[in-house]
Amino acid sequence: PTATSPTSPSLFTKRRSSRAPSLVAELRRRLENELEGIRGAGTWKSERVIASRQGPHLRLAGGILNFCANNYLGLSSHPEVIRAAVEALEKFGAGLSSVRFICGTQSIHKDLEEKIARFHQREDAILYASCFDANAGIFEALLTPEDAVLSDELNHASIIDGIRLCKANKYRYKHMDMQDLEAKLQDAQKHRLRLVATDGAFSMDGDIAPLREICQLAQKYDALVFIDECHATGFLGPNGRGTDELLGVMDKVTIINSTLGKALGGAAGGYTTGPKPLIDLLRQRSRPYLFSNSLPPAVVGCASKALDLLMESNAIAQSMAAKTQRFRSKMMAAGFTISGKDHPICPVMLGDARLAAVMAEDMLNRGIYVIGFSYPVVPKGKARIRVQISAVHSDEDIDRCVEAFTEVGRKHRALP
Ligand code: PLP
Numbered sequence: 001p002t003a004t005s006p007t008s009p010s011l012f013t014k015r016r017s018s019r020a021p022s023l024v025a026e027l028r029r030r031l032e033n034e035l036e037g038i039r040g041a042g043t044w045k046s047e048r049v050i051a052s053r054q055g056p057h058l059r060l061a062g063g064i065l066n067f068c069a070n071n072y073l074g075l076s077s078h079p080e081v082i083r084a085a086v087e088a089l090e091k092f093g094a095g096l097s098s099v100r101f102i103c104g105t106q107s108i109h110k111d112l113e114e115k116i117a118r119f120h121q122r123e124d125a126i127l128y129a130s131c132f133d134a135n136a137g138i139f140e141a142l143l144t145p146e147d148a149v150l151s152d153e154l155n156h157a158s159i160i161d162g163i164r165l166c167k168a169n170k171y172r173y174k175h176m177d178m179q180d181l182e183a184k185l186q187d188a189q190k191h192r193l194r195l196v197a198t199d200g201a202f203s204m205d206g207d208i209a210p211l212r213e214i215c216q217l218a219q220k221y222d223a224l225v226f227i228d229e230c231h232a233t234g235f236l237g238p239n240g241r242g243t244d245e246l247l248g249v250m251d252k253v254t255i256i257n258s259t260l261g262k263a264l265g266g267a268a269g270g271y272t273t274g275p276k277p278l279i280d281l282l283r284q285r286s287r288p289y290l291f292s293n294s295l296p297p298a299v300v301g302c303a304s305k306a307l308d309l310l311m312e313s314n315a316i317a318q319s320m321a322a323k324t325q326r327f328r329s330k331m332m333a334a335g336f337t338i339s340g341k342d343h344p345i346c347p348v349m350l351g352d353a354r355l356a357a358v359m360a361e362d363m364l365n366r367g368i369y370v371i372g373f374s375y376p377v378v379p380k381g382k383a384r385i386r387v388q389i390s391a392v393h394s395d396e397d398i399d400r401c402v403e404a405f406t407e408v409g410r411k412h413r414a415l416p
Pocket of ligand 1: 129130131132133135158199203228230231258259260268270
């Protein structure tokens, strides 16, 4: 430090006649103001704590707190999930070197399909290498040029691509806009079959599709409902069954596609679950299923164990919900706008793309790993930092993240 060190000379020099406790309180207040001034001026110097010896490669103490994975339930590193993968690998080998219908169906694939159907309370299920594949396969196999598909404009890219591949008549309704959906359903009455397709939870905004209203409209206009549950399976609803359970419409949603690569162990894989004849048809007609390799046994082992854990108890899902609530309420109390409601995807809305980028960078400097999203991933002027909560974050982790956001937000004037 140089002789121009900015410590206030007036801090200790003024006389105070009051009793000692209030003198200390006064001192504390002044010091805090002074510190706040340093932070506000952007000249705050943080010290990184090194946990290794000095050298070109360092390990920092405390590591980096991760708030940007889809590991909602923390099952990606759950010891039982890992053990199940190792056991499946040893018993069933590395892979099948085949697609399912030639030489690639093992008992564990059939068991997992049965378990998925039971978890969702549906008739049957079919596995894919990914949910991207499940979305790529379903629309083309199910819908003909006589049919219509009505899709939320903010649906995931894989739904959009899947719909592109099919020859049905295509309608795109405004995001979660039930008036627009109704108008499109009225227009689609001329077609043989109507399918409404929506994400259950939207990953950029953490908002949840109004499934009750969608199902009512579907009933009124004789349509089927399809939901993509990648950001809901395992944790939304009282037993983690997903958006349909959360909103009380499990018996009204006909088809569910979801992933094994997020909350359910995080390895890879996807599936469709629904009526048995539909699943039978997909086994015959769905191109990503027919022409792509079987899921590797280790991946099947992970997902199978993850589902066992969730069917035994809803404690993990409940714990994640409590952490989400803690983060959302503390961030809002600090003055941030958090998009969505009750979802572990917590987008911290900032507006400006540069602000989102520099704040995310500064968060990493403070040991918190979060990602800024800007155009074209989200609309222009709606840049944000997306925070994702997991059941395995501790309350202290959540509080550390909120504190870092508050500091960084003040520094960059995203907070008053
Ligand atoms: N659908 C949604 C809503 C997603 O967020 C994703 C993954 O990002 C997918 C589908 C694709 O899932 P998978 O990684 O299993 O291909």
